[in-house]
Every structure is written in structure tokens, then in C-alpha cells.
Amino acid sequence: MDTPLLSVRDLAVRFDTPHGSVRAVDGVSFDLAEGETLGLVGESGSGKSVTNLALMGLIPRPPGVIEAGSVRFGERDLLALAPEELRRIRGNEIAMIFQDPMTSLNPLLTVGRQLTEVLEEHRGLSRREARSLCARGLADVGIPEPETRLDSWPHELSGGMRQRVMIAMALLCQPRVLIADEPTTALDVTIQAQILELLSRLQERHGTAIVLITHDLGVVAGVADRVHVMYAGRLVEAAETHALFARPAHPYSEGLLASIPSFDGDPSEPLASIAGQPPDLAELPPGCAFAPRCPLAEEACRSGTPLLEQVADPRAAAPRYSACRVAPALLGRHAAGEATS
Amino acid sequence: MSPPSLLSVRDLAVHFPVGRRGLLGRPARWLKAVDGVSFDLERGKSLGLVGESGCGKSTTARAIVGLQRATAGSVQLDGVDLTRLDRRAWLPHRRRVQMIFQDPYASLDPRQTVGSILAEPLAIHGLARRRERRLRAMALLEAVGLNPRHVARYPHEFSGGQRQRIGIARALALEPELLVCDEPVSALDVSIQAQIINLLEQLRQRFGLAYLFIAHDLAVVRHLCERVAVMYLGRVVEVAERDRIFSSPRHPYTRALLSAVPVADPQRERERRRTVLRGDVPSPLDPPAGCPFHPRCPERERVADDACEARVPPLGPCGGAPEHHTACHLEAGLE
Numbered sequence: 001m002d003t004p005l006l007s008v009r010d011l012a013v014r015f016d017t018p019h020g021s022v023r024a025v026d027g028v029s030f031d032l033a034e035g036e037t038l039g040l041v042g043e044s045g046s047g048k049s050v051t052n053l054a055l056m057g058l059i060p061r062p063p064g065v066i067e068a069g070s071v072r073f074g075e076r077d078l079l080a081l082a083p084e085e086l087r088r089i090r091g092n093e094i095a096m097i098f099q100d101p102m103t104s105l106n107p108l109l110t111v112g113r114q115l116t117e118v119l120e121e122h123r124g125l126s127r128r129e130a131r132s133l134c135a136r137g138l139a140d141v142g143i144p145e146p147e148t149r150l151d152s153w154p155h156e157l158s159g160g161m162r163q164r165v166m167i168a169m170a171l172l173c174q175p176r177v178l179i180a181d182e183p184t185t186a187l188d189v190t191i192q193a194q195i196l197e198l199l200s201r202l203q204e205r206h207g208t209a210i211v212l213i214t215h216d217l218g219v220v221a222g223v224a225d226r227v228h229v230m231y232a233g234r235l236v237e238a239a240e241t242h243a244l245f246a247r248p249a250h251p252y253s254e255g256l257l258a259s260i261p262s263f264d265g266d267p268s269e270p271l272a273s274i275a276g277q278p279p280d281l282a283e284l285p286p287g288c289a290f291a292p293r294c295p296l297a298e299e300a301c302r303s304g305t306p307l308l309e310q311v312a313d314p315r316a317a318a319p320r321y322s323a324c325r326v327a328p329a330l331l332g333r334h335a336a337g338e339a340t341s
Numbered sequence: 342m343s344p345p346s347l348l349s350v351r352d353l354a355v356h357f358p359v360g361r362r363g364l365l366g367r368p369a370r371w372l373k374a375v376d377g378v379s380f381d382l383e384r385g386k387s388l389g390l391v392g393e394s395g396c397g398k399s400t401t402a403r404a405i406v407g408l409q410r411a412t413a414g415s416v417q418l419d420g421v422d423l424t425r426l427d428r429r430a431w432l433p434h435r436r437r438v439q440m441i442f443q444d445p446y447a448s449l450d451p452r453q454t455v456g457s458i459l460a461e462p463l464a465i466h467g468l469a470r471r472r473e474r475r476l477r478a479m480a481l482l483e484a485v486g487l488n489p490r491h492v493a494r495y496p497h498e499f500s501g502g503q504r505q506r507i508g509i510a511r512a513l514a515l516e517p518e519l520l521v522c523d524e525p526v527s528a529l530d531v532s533i534q535a536q537i538i539n540l541l542e543q544l545r546q547r548f549g550l551a552y553l554f555i556a557h558d559l560a561v562v563r564h565l566c567e568r569v570a571v572m573y574l575g576r577v578v579e580v581a582e583r584d585r586i587f588s589s590p591r592h593p594y595t596r597a598l599l600s601a602v603p604v605a606d607p608q609r610e611r612e613r614r615r616t617v618l619r620g621d622v623p624s625p626l627d628p629p630a631g632c633p634f635h636p637r638c639p640e641r642e643r644v645a646d647d648a649c650e651a652r653v654p655p656l657g658p659c660g661g662a663p664e665h666h667t668a669c670h671l672e673a674g675l676e
Contacts, residue, residue: 043530044501158621159394188393188557190618193601197617215531218603222610242607259535260605261560263587270542271564273535277500 004031004072005209006055006094006177011069013047013054016062022281024050026233028069029308032177035207037200039224039241041214041256043278047233048213052179055079056096057086073177092122095170097163099182104166105154111138111165112150118172137168141198160191167198174206181213196223217260221245226318229253232279232289235308239320247334249311249322251294254330288324296326345420346381347551348405348438348519353378353414355400359626372626374400376575377414379656384518387545387552389566389583391559391598395622397575398555402521405553406440407431418519436466436515443524445504449496455482455507456492462514481510484547486540502533506540513544521553526561538564559602563587568664571595574625574633577656581665591659591667591675593640632670640671 013025025047032038042048053059055071055078071078073094078086090096098104106114115137116130125133131150138146141164154162163183170178180199184192200223203210214220220227220241227244229237229252237250248254258272276293279285285292287302294301308323313331324330355375358368375397382388390398403409404424405416411424418434426434442448449458459481460474469477479489485506487499496504505525512520522541526534542565545552556562562569563583570580571592579592590596597616604610618637623629629636635649648654648670656668669675 043532160621188622189601189603190393190597191621192603193615193617194619196603216603217531217605218610221605221607222603245605245607256531257605259532261535261538261558261564263560263563263599263602263604265564267564267583270539271535273539274532277502277533278530 005034005074006032007070007072008051008055009070009072011051011054011071012067013050013059014065014067016065017282020282023067024233024281025054028230028233028235030228030235030238032209032211034176034209035203036225037203037210037212037223039212039214039220039227040230041217041220041227042230043215045232045278045281046230048230049181051230052096052181052211052213056090056094056179057081057083088122091118091170091175092173093175094177094179095173095175096179096181097166097170097183099185105162107154110150111152111154111157115150115165115169115172118169122173134168134172137172138165140171140202141165141168142194143168159187160194163187163191163195164198167195167202171202171206171208175208177209177211178203179211179213182215183212184219185214185216192219199223217245217257229256232284233281234289234305234323235321236290236323237321238308240316240318243313243316243318243320247313247315247331247338249313249320249327249331250290250324251296251326251330252290255293255295296330298326301325345417347384347419348382348553349415349417349420350381350401350405351379351415351417353401353404353416354412355397355404355409356412370626373575373628374625375404378572378575378577379414380570380577380580382519382551382553385545385549385551386568387554387566389562389569390553390555390572391557391562391569392572393557393598393622395574395625396572397625398572399523401572402440402523402553402555406438406521407435408440432466436462436468437517438519438521439512439515439517441505441508441512441520441522441525444528445501445508446496446528448508449504449511451496454493454495455499458496458507459492459511459514462511466515468515477514478510481514482507484513484544485510486536500533502529502536505529505533505537509537509540509544513548516548517550519551519553521555523555524557525554527556527558534561541565559587559599571598574622574628576633576653576668578634578669579667580656581660581662581667585660585662585665589660589662591665591672592634592669593638593671593675594634595667597639632668638671640675644671644674646670 009029011028014021014023028051040048115134116127119125119130135146143149143164184195224241227241228235231252237253255274274293279289288306291297291301306323306325308321310319311322311327313320357372359372360369378401392398404411415422416424456478459478463469463474479492482489487506526537554566569586570577573594579595597618600616616639620637631650632654654668654670656666659667659672
């Protein structure tokens, strides 16, 4: 990869709670290139949202503490910027959309007021100039009668419409990076299909890089170029999308893929599931956090946390990484399975 | 005559008054959340009720268990119409139909131990003495894969998946014949979701339960249900055996719904041709005239038919398969 647009290194975030400290993100590193879509996958509590809140400077402190790491964006380290400087980047060069468009829009302001505010703040436009740009922004995301909609209140819009408004707002300043945290999770599938199509069309037009945070592997399969899988605050696997789905190199990714009910599996067969429960971050086991649930765990897995390391996969188009001692064996098994089938 | 189905729903309607003027005034409008839903469910079988938010699937479920009064129509359990019973007369039937809710956090009383949560329905129905109840609670925990020794713990001491197991155990306490499951796995993480789906299937076989399974996730429904009914704006638009719905859907909405579901296979996901519906689901306060789906229907670009705008299509046989019904004026002309 050429110089990445965004480069996260060794990020660690801790929360101090009355019940003790938990490390929600632990040593996360990744790069994001211009125009690509990176899928960040994991279950609740895996740290995927906290990672992105941290790089936007949105971790509440206290109780949050950014313990270590850097986030390079061009010449700057976002973690070292003053809040004022970060605010100039946030919503301008890096924008974010959240899962719930109802709670992330201000119910007391019209749609138009919330949109024009972005341009007044970041571009110093007059309200009238901003208004016409905003109407165009709403038209771009497929909102009919955009001029009229500027005067609507958030509660007058449907969930899909609100999410479109959020996307229009995020794209007003033509950001170079868009962080989308479960952008379609609250929406129905037919509306989800519309929003995903819209995001990829806008990405093509503007070359925006997208970090897509989701628990839905189907969504990731459709739109991500690369996928990173998180578990208990750490990255456990990183790979190009096709390689990850065809040959997962971490038992957790493999378990996740197997537990999704499919449209062509035999419905009378029980689903493969991952045994046990996701770990309590306050009481992580020594060694690999996934070991207690892992069907392949060996004695050595229970001491010493495995690091994210490159694993050889001759069939993958790009280097791939796994934080698992048995990853080479797992990949070997996939290769053997494909050869016989 | 064949014996009556375990559950037989006929022309069920649930309408909510909106904009009532004063306490006794006439409502300005009616929101027709459920508007003429009919289906049957046989003993030991499972029926999936699918559709998007606002289609009326949850209201249908609530009307069946008696949490919501039906405006019209009937809900027959073994031939007895539950909608005509008063509260007292309903009680003996209530234990035969139990419900599992979506949110395992909100549906358990945080101040009660798991033991008393599970014993409560037994006490209400006078089914067991105090001492027996504790033993029954422990047996129920065991049946849903939890440790019976945790009977004295409180809900907050369990994870989300474990709490949903407690919700299932509570529903099983009265040995019901029918479980109405309203989105029982949609609040759970994928790895836990699979555990609960497997548990529900296992319990169904063990206790001979019938399921009415409400969900928006079609793949989950495919896994658990032998028959599937698709709802749109308060009506059933298609109902058929599982394989028919998934391999040869007839209603344009069912087709669009299936094509919108992302599949976890990058190759297929990127090659498939997807019908992206335009616009939103219309408000049930102001439903379109004629077929409720006509303003978004992709088929209407190919075949124009005035009937779509004029008349509500009835649910009728289609596709040459028995037990496959759809409500579409254009059905005969579809590929």
C-alpha cells in the first residue's frame, strides 16, 4: 500500500469503572487507503465502536483514558491534537454516521438548520449559500423535494429518511474518511439495500475512504474490500474480504461465519455455534481471550497473548494476518478441504 | 370434518384510534395495524411471520396472546374463539399459549431471583406447591441449558444470551402447546443467536411445541419454520411452505425482500442482481388505495394494471402448489 490516508498504531483505550478498569481496545493497528472500504467486524463489547470513537476524539474522559497509540492522518497525529484543532477535522475531513439516526439528529432543530450549521462552521458560508448546497446534498442522497425537506423536523421523517439526512450531513464537506458505525442496523432490509447502494455510489464519485463498523457479515461481504475482525478489544484477523470468507484464519472468524443461518444450508441441521459467552473484559483469561470458547485451543493458548502476525496464504491476493497460534494449521485444513471438494 | 387446527386466525384486525378529541370524543382517524389476517397453525408445527417494521407482525402476535384486543376477526385455539372470552374465561387457555419477547433485558423483573421468576406462573395458575415450584424452576433451567444451581441469582448476573434462555424457561413453565416468539434472537450477537436457535429447535422436538415465530431475519425463519407468511402494511401478502417461499416466491414484495437480504458470501453478494425497492413503506395511517404494495411495486413498470390501484387483491392460491397463497393482481403474469 502507498502512504495510507489514515494510520492507527497500537491504540489502547481503558475505561475506569466503579468495578475496576477494563481495557476496551488493546493494541489495535490498521491502515486505511484512499477510496477503500474497510469492514470492522465484531460482537458487542469487542471494541469496534470504541476504536473509532477514540480516533475521532469522542471518548468521554473520564471514565475513558487513551493509554497508548497514534492515529496519523496526513502530517498530523489526531491523538495529539488540541480539541479545537480536532474539531476542525471532525465533520470536515473525517465524518461519522451512527447507528441510530433519531438520537444523532437534534430534535429541536429543523433538518435544514442542522445541515447548514456544518457548512457555516467548517466552510464559513453564509446561511443562504449553505442552504442551497444543503438542498443539493439532500437530492444527492435520494431525498425527494429537498427544498421542502430542509424545513422538516427530524420526527417528521422515517428511519430511512433520517439516515439519509445523516449521510447527507456527513458528506457535505466531502470528507476524505467516512466512519460508518452500524449505519444500517436500525433499518429494514429493503431500506438497508438502498442505503448501502447509496454509500457505494457516493464513494465512487468522491473517492471517500469508508470504515464500516458492523456485526452483519452479509453487509461486509457485499461492500468491504478488506475485513478486520475484533474480539475482546483486540484485532484477531485482518484479510482481504474474499480470502477471509473463503478461508478464515482465526477460529473465531470461522465460528462466526459458521453460525450465520444461510439460505442454502439444510434447515434440519443444527447451526454451528460458538460455545460459551463473550468474555467479561474485566476478567479476561490469561493467554488468548478466545481460548475458553475455541474448539482448537491447545495448552499453550492459555498463556501468552497471541500477536497479530502475517500468515502464509498462497491463494490470497494480499498479505493476511491472524492472532492465532494454530492459524497455519487452520489455513492448511481449508486448502485441503478445497482440494477434495 | 377434519379436527380444528391448534391455532386458527380468521380476518384478524387490530385498529388503533389516533387523534381522539378529548376522553370520549371520536377518533379523527384509525391506524389499521392489522387488517384482515388469516392463517392456521397445526400442532407441533412452526409458522414464521415475517415483514418489515410496521407491517403488523408484532401486533398480530400480541392479539393472539391477548395482550392486545382484536378489533374484528377471530383467534381460535382448538376451536375456541379467544377474542370473545373475558379475562376470567381466558385464564385456563392462557397457559396453553406463551410468549417469548425480543429484549431479554427488559422482559425480566430485575428485583426477582430467577427461581421466583420461573415459579410465578406456576403460582398464578395454582399448578404446584411452593416446595415443588423450586424443583420445577431448577428443572426448567436445566432444560434451557443453564445451571440449575443458579436458581437464586438475579437477572443482571446473566449475559444477554443467558437471559433469553431464562425468558424461554419462563414461557415453558406452564407446559404450553404454542409458543409465540417475537423476535427472540434479534437482540443477540451472532454467535449467541445460533445457540438460541438450536435450543428452540431442540425444545420444539422434545415438548412437541408449535411456534408462531415473528422475525425480520428471513434466514433465521428459514431455519426454524416449516411455513412462512409474509406481511406488508397489516396484511398477509404471501404464505407457503418454506421451500416454496425461498425458492419460488410469487409476490413481488417477497421477491424484493429476499433479494435485499445480504448473504455472507462476497462472490455471490457482488454478482447477484438485486431489486432495490424505491421509497419507504407508506404510513399505515394513510395506506395507498388498492394493493398496499403498488406504489413501490417493481412489477408495475412492466405490467400496468388498473386493478392494482383500485382493489385490494385477495389472498388466493397461486403457482400450482397446494397451500401456496398470494395476494397479487399481477401474479398470473409474473415469470
